[in-house]
Amino acid sequence: MPKVVPEYKEEARRKIIQHASHLFSEKGYTRTKMTDIAESVGVSKGAIYQYFESKSEILLAVLESYTALRELEVRKFLNTKGLKFLATGDFFDKMLSLRKNSLLITPEILQETAGNMTVLKWIQDGSEKWLQGLKDLIDGLIEVGEISISISSEVLARGIIALRDGLYNSLSLGADVNKVRNTWVEIMGILMKQALN
Amino acid sequence: MPKVVPEYKEEARRKIIQHASHLFSEKGYTRTKMTDIAESVGVSKGAIYQYFESKSEILLAVLESYTALRELEVRKFLNTKGLKFLATGDFFDKMLSLRKNSLLITPEILQETAGNMTVLKWIQDGSEKWLQGLKDLIDGLIEVGEISISISSEVLARGIIALRDGLYNSLSLGADVNKVRNTWVEIMGILMKQALN
Amino acid sequence: MPKVVPEYKEEARRKIIQHASHLFSEKGYTRTKMTDIAESVGVSKGAIYQYFESKSEILLAVLESYTALRELEVRKFLNTKGLKFLATGDFFDKMLSLRKNSLLITPEILQETAGNMTVLKWIQDGSEKWLQGLKDLIDGLIEVGEISISISSEVLARGIIALRDGLYNSLSLGADVNKVRNTWVEIMGILMKQALN
Amino acid sequence: MPKVVPEYKEEARRKIIQHASHLFSEKGYTRTKMTDIAESVGVSKGAIYQYFESKSEILLAVLESYTALRELEVRKFLNTKGLKFLATGDFFDKMLSLRKNSLLITPEILQETAGNMTVLKWIQDGSEKWLQGLKDLIDGLIEVGEISISISSEVLARGIIALRDGLYNSLSLGADVNKVRNTWVEIMGILMKQALN
């Protein structure tokens, strides 16, 4: 693509965000040096600064780049034919691959963005989005009479998300992925059975 | 040879570990400077190096310092009169306060200790310990005929721990602690009801 | 061979010199970036290098561009009807506006051009030119018997120029322009009265 | 001096300020690198940052370091036995050496400190101080009936200072120091004669 075309700049940004995101996930924010990003993208350090004012700006751009993705994720839930699908290994795998393509909000990142209220809000909204999407799905199913639950839809949604996050966490601590997937299926099975009474 | 010296040295190490742990939890490993630790302990930077070879060594010592604590935690589970107690808000609160007094194994810390197989193993053992302790408790109750469960005790244990970690995670992202505690109680209630059939 | 090209080139150079001069005056040499100049002129950074080999070359060209102007300035003195006019507020204001349209030789600029003997000589010549012009004017008036002075014409000229520069300097340090103009008028009045005895 | 003594720190700061001041005067602010300062002082770059947070802080400290000096300068005026002494070559030389030991407020420095209202005020106060001191001296002499002047004491003071600054400026542009000194003596002679009528 010719460099004069305005889309080129957007494309270059995207590329940097992509590589930075990957590196941040792998090595963490602090341990990722501008040099690493530049080398990964295949340009000089200076070039990066044509697209981002600072390393910190890159982090923000990376975080923002997942906004669209998050919407997409949640919609995947909504497209599901019924809650039962949630309790499958396939669904768990899908979630996992989504996670791998996004940036985990670690304490380090929270600290780095601390003070930036916009981003903090953005992060919290993102975490709300899953909750809300799942809750809406459940409420929808209740409304059409497909299910009835003994606990509030919000609590159920919150529990499901916590289970997901906790299991994901265990993976990074070295847990066996098959055991983890199985746990998801079994525990979700219990929760679903309870929900669909 | 005076006995005081080694004891004093041990005491000094303990103090440093304590303060470092607190700072690592609060600000993260990278953002905690040697100066911060020295100031917190109330000694000079140079003095720290009499007890630890490097900042990284302090981290390892901090991690190791929780070995005893972890045993203690798990034993708290075992002292519980039955599984039902697990599904209470009181129990959730107790776990929470335990967490606050220990060092969360963040990605940043995993990265910092990467390459040190001993520590990695140690970390994984720690995460296993909870799992094992909970599983043993469940198995014990099954054995005495108090409960019978439809899923394996390991899966149940794994699910409970994931729920705990996921909920804890949501707290750091700004979730309301009362809602989170309630979710613990309700979801655990379902799991327990299912388990104790 | 088309004549247009060299003329166009000259025009482009002139434009760059003009804008650069303005920026150098406003922000200083170091703080003026090539980007600033390019933006001010309305061309790309790269284009500038078609007309000047370096930023430093632009500075030299800017300095040289005032050669003609300086002659003009001095001639304005000579056009004056008698010395008395020098001691007026109008004259002071005219000088001031001339200053604003030229580049003040600051220490920064002297340092930047240090080592370039041609330019250093050129700068000193420029400062001599005022002195000489003023001296010539005074000498001319003495010759025609209009005035007679108790000190040498060179000393008087030097004093007048110093007064001008010192007052100008005080302006940049925040002095009130009316007070400064008044000082010019009053002090020059004394000097003139003394001169014209 | 032992490094633990608190005075040592003050001494180190003083040393840095001294060397920095010299370098700023010689090469200008921007062209003086932290490396230059460190090398001049004879320490590593990092050491400087134990005493000053930034290069810009050093500049401020340098500026402030002349507060005492400025008071001293002005008092020198007041100690003068009568105005006549002002119009001597000795006095000119004394002023010159004072100048050489302080930091000239160049446009570059004004730009660097722009935005820092405290410093701007400080700079303007400094320039006021000379004016005020000189004016007070003149007023004092008028009061005791030693002199009477045809213009206001402020205007005279302002003119004298401008003359001084303008002559000093001509020196940095290569003027001959003897001619400049002579100009001071002669022009001041005229002004004094006028003042003391």
Added chain:
DNA sequence: CATGAATGAGACTTCATTCAT
């Protein structure tokens, strides 16, 4: 043993200049 000043490697960032398009 303790102190804290000094070190120096290395991080982020800037910007004059070059060069592919």
Added chain:
DNA sequence: TATGAATGAAGTCTCATTCAT
């Protein structure tokens, strides 16, 4: 010839670690 993205040298600043006192 014009563009502006890329380069890379160099500058400011940080901080774990060392070491003279």
